[in-house]
Amino acid sequence: MTETSAKTRSGPHLVLLTVYAIFVLAAGARSLVQVFTHFDEAPIAYSLSVVAAATYVAGWFAIRRAAAGSAGFAKVMLWIELAGVIVVGVLSLAVPSWFPDDSVWSKFGSGYGFVPALLPILGLLWLWRGRPKENDESVDSHRHLA
Amino acid sequence: MDAVTLIGFIVAGYAAFVTIAAVLGVVLKAPRPKWLDQVAWMLEILAVVLAIGALAAWSGGRKPESLSTFLGYLGALVCLMPLALQTMRADRSTWSSGVIAAAALATGVVAVRVMMVR
Numbered sequence: 001m002t003e004t005s006a007k008t009r010s011g012p013h014l015v016l017l018t019v020y021a022i023f024v025l026a027a028g029a030r031s032l033v034q035v036f037t038h039f040d041e042a043p044i045a046y047s048l049s050v051v052a053a054a055t056y057v058a059g060w061f062a063i064r065r066a067a068a069g070s071a072g073f074a075k076v077m078l079w080i081e082l083a084g085v086i087v088v089g090v091l092s093l094a095v096p097s098w099f100p101d102d103s104v105w106s107k108f109g110s111g112y113g114f115v116p117a118l119l120p121i122l123g124l125l126w127l128w129r130g131r132p133k134e135n136d137e138s139v140d141s142h143r144h145l146a
Numbered sequence: 147m148d149a150v151t152l153i154g155f156i157v158a159g160y161a162a163f164v165t166i167a168a169v170l171g172v173v174l175k176a177p178r179p180k181w182l183d184q185v186a187w188m189l190e191i192l193a194v195v196l197a198i199g200a201l202a203a204w205s206g207g208r209k210p211e212s213l214s215t216f217l218g219y220l221g222a223l224v225c226l227m228p229l230a231l232q233t234m235r236a237d238r239s240t241w242s243s244g245v246i247a248a249a250a251l252a253t254g255v256v257a258v259r260v261m262m263v264r
Contacts, residue, residue: 010239018230018248029218037214 013067020060027053027104045103052104055081082120150199154261157192161254168247178243190227223256
């Protein structure tokens with residue numbers, strides 16, 4: 001298989017980008033519906049949904065940049081995302097009164113099959129292993145959980 | 147079980163099949179085969195049938211709990227796979243099969259959600 005230009009280079013990040021795009025859509029649409037139709041019911045949870053959606057937008061751009069060679073933004077962004085999932089997950093269990101309805105990261109993303117908790121970890125593993133190369137397999141064994 | 151629910155189960159089951167086929171492509175490190183595209187387009191056709199069926203049931207008087215959620219899921223159901231295939235049109239590498247796998251799985255999950263919220 002031949003590598004094409006840096007921009008279209010193939011690798012596991014293509015799958016990460018797809019899942020991020022799906023989550024931009026899922027979290028974005030969900031938070032918009034929540035904020036515009038019944039924001040008063042769970043303002044904290046719904047605001048956190050908006051934060052999650054924004055994080056996925058930033059994460060998508062970050063992984064694209066990392067695939068093109070500059071991993072700095074992705075390193076910061078993925079750690080922020082992981083921290084967000086953990087903090088919101090813990091809060092949703094510790095202070096349930098703040099979460100009368102679920103936000104995207106409630107209970108570590110259980111509403112999305114825990115993919116929100118897996119995504120930043122897989123992203124960081126991918127960064128850890130360096131630039132995308134063809135024989136980069138490890139991410140895939142987890143991918144079908146997505 | 148009404149017809150739309152039946153179609154929903156067919157879409158979800160077929161989506162699982164497409165996901166497994168695509169993941170297998172990645173595991174075997176093969177370039178993305180042409181037949182995977184055809185199998186994926188077949189899923190798209192089924193998804194469109196489900197969307198039309200759900201819309202027909204809605205116009206026939208069925209009331210979803212949240213209309214915006216229902217319509218959002220229908221949009222996602224129909225758009226996911228064409229977007230994935232379009233993005234990967236020029237890329238026949240192994241990992242492009244992974245993209246198809248993710249899109250197929252998401253389509254299946256959305257099909258189940260459509261059945262739950264309609």
